Amino acid sequence: MNALKALHTEQDQAVWLDFVARGFIAEGKLKALVEEDGLRGVTSNPSIFEKAIGASNEYDGSLKTVQEAGDSRVIDLYEGLAIEDIRNAADVLRPVYEASDGADGYVSLEVSPYLALDTEATLAEARRLHKAVSRDNLMVKVPATPAGLPAIRQLTAEGISINVTLLFAQDTYEAVANAFIDGLAERAAKGEDVSRIASVASFFISRIDSAVDKRLDAVIAAANDPDEKAALEALKGKVAIANAKLAYQRYKRLFADPRWTALAEKGAKAQRLLWASTGTKNKAYSDVLYVEELIGPNTVNTMPPATMDAFRDHGTVRASIEEDIAGAEAVMARLARAGIDIDAVARQLVEEGVQLFIDAADKLLGAVAEKRAALLGHRLDGQSLCLGDGLKSASAKAVEAWRASGAIRRLWAHDKSVWSNADEDRWLGWLRxxxxxxxxxxxxxxxxxxxxxxxxxxxxxxxxxxxxxxxxxxxxxxxxxxxxxxxxxxxxxxxxxxxxxxxxxxxxxxxxxxxxxxxxxxxxxxxxxxxxxxxxxxxxxxxxxxxxxxxxxxxxxxxxxxxxxxxxxxxxxxxxxxxxxxxxxxxxxxxxxxxxxxxxxxxxxxIMVRSCGPAVPPAQNPGVLLGTALGTAANTEGRDKVTIIASPGIASFGAWAEQLIAESTGKQGKGLIPIDGEPIDVPAVYGRDRFFVYLRLDGFADLQQDEAVRNLEREGHPVARITLETVEQLPQEFFRFEMATAVAGAVLGINPFDQPDVEASKIETKKLFEAAEASGALPAETPLFEDDTIALYADPRNAEALPQAAEGLEAAIRAQLARMSDGDYLALLAYVARSEGHRAVLQRARIAVRDKRRVATCLEFGPRFLHSTGQAYKGGPDSGVFLQITADPTEDLAIPGRKLGFGTVVAAQARGDFAVLAERGRRALRIHIKGGDVAAGLKRVAAALESAVG
Structure with missing residues (x-):
């Protein structure tokens, strides 16, 4: 008989394995441990599954099979793999479960560590996992956090066997044991069976010594007395075992109490102490230290494979758990005198333990997300970010901050604190x-x-x-x-x-x-x-x-x-x-x-919704990656002009993205200014305020665009490349950009779901139109300049800044453009028919300004843009220089049931827009084309623009 088997047969201590993996089960290695070493249980945790699934390819075949049947969420892919492993392990251990009358033979599966601070979510997850695994010999692992304790009690009352994890403190252990007893008592009071419910309280060992030893080193370094130093040195490697021995004494007392005896008479099984984290982390200590010193009846030791191998090879079996209890008490007393609070250590270890499992879960789910993306191949639109070293580093920090704070999960949970803590939670229906x-x-x-x-x-x-x-x-x-x-x-x-x-x-x-x-x-x-x-x-x-x-x-x-x-x-x-x-x-x-x-x-x-889902960590989440890059570029480098380039077959997407980005982020003096419709050119025409987003349609791409984008990357401009295999994949981009915009809003620190300045324009327009309907016409205006075809208007502040307007159109435009600085942008806001002819004339002028002044340019047609970029122009950063262009209609058009026609509506909208620009202190000049010859008027305006930069 080897030492492992002797632990059970001679000392009534069950040996459980702290490991699970598909091949290990399929190849019969788990079964061999049961038969040859007397193995009586298996535990798992996110770290174990991360190593099994993320660091190997043995699950790839199963993932491929699932994905071929239809795309799945990342969390479902992981859980499908984990549950299959747990079921298979439970089936191997079923004979142990039956032979022990349900005392042993359990396999443990942990509730998500993300839920460690949420009782109700823990309850729901535990119930769901218990049902999904559908094995009597499953133990659901629940952490011994303050939120976990009521869940332990309730789940026990419901008849679910629980493995309580992350136990470090004796007082917490006692609370856990009482929660278990209370749960069984509630069940018994209802006349329900308590005999087939088992529980273990997983008391972590080696982590305590690792944490305490570090503190002891600091105390020793500060001590002056050599004897004091030696006494403190002698405590190292002793505290974890002493703490566990005293916990075992509490176990004996708790489960000898009359309250427990009454339950035991009904067949209840005592909750056993399980020694977890029994692999030694300090190489100076024996590799079987935490096995040899914690052997006792009705306990469990769960060992990683290496510790199991070591104990089988050279472990010594003896009844050690109750040896020198006085010495254990002395160790804990001496530790307290040294100023080290074991309860404070325990609290820190619980927090760290939860975070370690979260980190492992993030790594695990990230690996599954990468495998899913690889299996999807071209069915998932691609994304790559080419960022300069500084922006790459800053974006990576933002991504890690999102991971560490669980922000993507909080976003999906409608947590408004992700943004400005206003009413964002009311506007997240687009997620589902x-x-x-x-x-x-x-x-x-x-x-x-x-x-x-x-x-x-x-x-x-x-x-x-x-x-x-x-x-x-x-x-x-x-x-x-x-x-x-x-x-x-x-x-x-x-x-x-x-x-x-x-x-x-x-x-x-x-x-x-x-x-x-x-x-x-x-x-x-x-x-x-x-x-x-x-x-x-x-x-x-x-x-x-x-x-x-x-x-x-x-x-x-x-x-x-x-x-x-x-x-x-x-x-x-x-x-x-x-x-x-x-x-x-x-x-x-x-x-x-x-x-x-x-x-x-x-x-x-x-497909994209699932790629951006709550279980996909930020580093593998395309929406979060794009959003953090956009927000960080604006915050750290002033690159707030998001320039959209798209293959000809999907060029119209830019106008939709323009509204989404501008109306969502442009407020409180912050924001991203989207630039749509600028033809791509050589790097020399761009300032250092640009961030380029290139949507490329594979097989239909413009090769000149491709080369121009490569040149931008070579010159150090940040570029996000998004690739679509077919036009039919465009729906993915709607969601990617929605998620990225919401994330960018969080990085900027604003609410991306309101539009206060759009509402202001609507109010002003309504006021003007109603007044016009009452009086028969819009109020008269006094121009700064007027000739046969052009009139110029501005509010008093802008009029004062543009005395040249009295000299005529060309002088006014030259003066208005002179107000631009590096990092500013020019916006042409044309309240004329959106025809190709009108666009072409203004586009040439727009590009001339960009090329000569190296500023971003926007060309918008009103009133369409009022519900789009109008928000950013009024509420975003004060970096816009605006030329509003209005015109007399060639012929008005009556509206049934209204006194005035469409011509008055569009004129009221233009004036309302201009009034709010002025109210917000923007640099704005209005050019009105008189007489109805809009084409000729636009050509005159365009010529003046080209001349002003010429």
Whole structure:
């Protein structure tokens, strides 16, 4: 008989193995230990699984099999592997369990260390794991934290066997034992069986000596008396054993108490002390020290494989646990006199133990995430970050801070303290929207069938901002599909654009999708009024059947849609802001209308959702990595101009991302300024305030873009490369950017879900329009300069800063551009029809300014941008120089039920926008094109811009 087996047969101490791995079980090595060494149990923890799963390839085949059946969450992949191992180990130990009448033969599986401070979450997880493993000889491991104690009591009362882990202090052990006894007593009081419930209290050994020895070294170094030094030196390597021996004395007392005796008479089994962490960490100590000195009846010693091998080879079996109890008491007393508080040591070790298991869990889940990503291959959009040394180091620190604080798990748990601790928790419905909407895929399919059956040739989204920009990406990226309508977007109150949409469609065969979360936004309401009136003129009382609404439940839009007989009403989610809504009904209704398979669309998006999930540590989490890089670049290097470059087939994504980034982060004088639509050029035209994001569509990429991006990287500009294998993978990017923006907001220290300055513009616009309806016209203005085709306007502060405006357009623009400094940006805000001709003229001027002045430039069309970048322009960093361009309409367009037409609406919006820019102290000049010849006016403005930098 070897020494290991003798521990049980001679001393009634069970030997458990502190190790589990798939191959170890499959190859029969665990069974051999049971048969040859009398092994009676197995324990596991995150560190053990990290070594087994993360540091080997023996699980890769199982992971591949699971992934081939359909993509899984990282946590589900890990748990699937762990539970299979635990089940297999439990089956090997089942004969021990049966032969011992349920006293031994257990395998332990730990609740997530992330839950160590949460009683209710620990209870839920323990119940779930117990059910999932479905083995009588499972012990669920629960830490002996203050939150763990009530969970231990409750789970015991429910009949779940518990391995209590991370025990260091005698008083805590006593509390644990009482929790176990109380739980059994509650169960017995209900008349339920207590005979098949087992428990162990895992008392950690070697970690105590490691911690105490360090403290003793400090005390010894400070001591002057040689005898005192020697006495203190003699304590090293003795405290852990002394502490455990005295805990065993408490065990004997607790389980001899009449309260326990009554339970024992009903068949209850005493909770045994289990000696854990029994591998010696100090090489000066015997490698079997913590086995030989802690042998006693009705105890357990759980050993790592190396300690087990050592004890089998040269261990000595003797009844040691009750040897020299007086000496153990003397050791603890001497330690106290040395000023070392063992309870304080224990508290620290519990905290460190929880953190060590969290660190191991992070490492483990990170390894599983990497394996999942490798198995997904090109099905998961790629991401790489090329950062300079300084930014790379700062970003790595931010990523580690996110890991150490559990921020990604807290974010998914709706913890508003991740951001500014305001109301962020109310706006996180986008985190779970893909799963929620996937459950409704059949409804979207039915809607698509209805659209096809009706034979609509055109569909028009009537909306603004988040209600229109996402659908626009779908229309321009996925294109027209046979049998389904062509999708158009109307998000401008410019009468020319309204007329252009009407002229492009055949009204009797057109479906209008009116999209407004609140139902009170001005633009969707006037769009609805206009086209409902036009449809009634064409089809009569059936007009409403050509309309569907997408709005939040109970909104004014819903009530109006019901009253007007709309064909269908789809609900958004009140907990999702507009710019985060593309994966909700606001994006999915237009998607279904044009024949996109919503189920497939969401399945693709879900791949990224799971890659950014709460169980994916920051270092492997693409959303967190991108977000921390963006936020850190702005904070540490002033690189706050996020310049979006995209392959031609997905170029429209930039406008959607522009709104998301600007409206989310631009506030409180902070923020990221997105730059969309600037053609990429040589590094010399860029300042050091840029961060580039390159979305590359494999197989359809622009080779000149590729080379230009490489040049930017060579020059030290930070570049995030994102690669898509096909256009159909674009849904992943919606979620990646949503997560990255939310993370960047946290790094910047702002609330990324409100838009206070957008609301200010809406209020000002509403005030102006209502006044105009009452009086018949907008208030008169006095220009700084006026000729036959141009008028210039500014608020008093800007007028004072631009005395040159009195000299004319060219002098005013030159003076306005002179107000720019390094790190500033120029924004052209054009309240004219968003046509290719108008864009081309202003684009040339924009690029001329960039190339000559090396400043970032924005070209926006109003009022569309008001619900997008307008937030950052007013609330973000004061680095913008603004040229607002307005124009007399060529011809106004009446709105049914209103006194004034679209021309007045867009003019009120422009003035409201300008008023808030001025109120925020921005450098703004308004250029008004008179007489209706917008093209000629824009050419004059563009020429003045080019001349000013020429």
């Amino acid at each position: 929207i893909v799963e929620d909407e996937r459950a409704k895929a059949a409804d979207y399919a039915a809607f698509a069938g209805w659209v096809k059956e009706r034979g609509f040739t055109d569909a028009v989204v009537l909306g603004m901002g988040g209600s229109s920009l996402g659908p626009e990406v779908l229309a321009e990226t996925f294109g027209h599909r046979e049998g389904f309508p062509r999708l158009r977007i109307l998000d401008s109150t410019n009468p020319d654009e309204v007329r252009a949409v009407e002229a492009a469609v055949n009204l009797p065969a057109t479906l209008f999708i009116v999209a407004s979360k609140s139902g009170s936004t001005l633009e969707p309401n006037v769009f609805r009024d206009y086209f409902l009136g036009r449809m009634k003129a064409v089809v009569g009382d059936r007009a409403g059947t050509h309309f569907v609404a997408v709005t939040d439940p109970g909104s004014a839009m819903e009530k109006a849609a019901e009253a007007d007989g709309f064909a269908k009403i789809f609900h958004g989610v009140p907990q999702i802001g507009g710019r985060y809504s593309v994966l909700s009904a606001f994006g999915l209704v237009p998607a279904a209308a044009i024949g996109i398979d919503v189920a497939e669309f969401l399945d693709v998006a879900r």
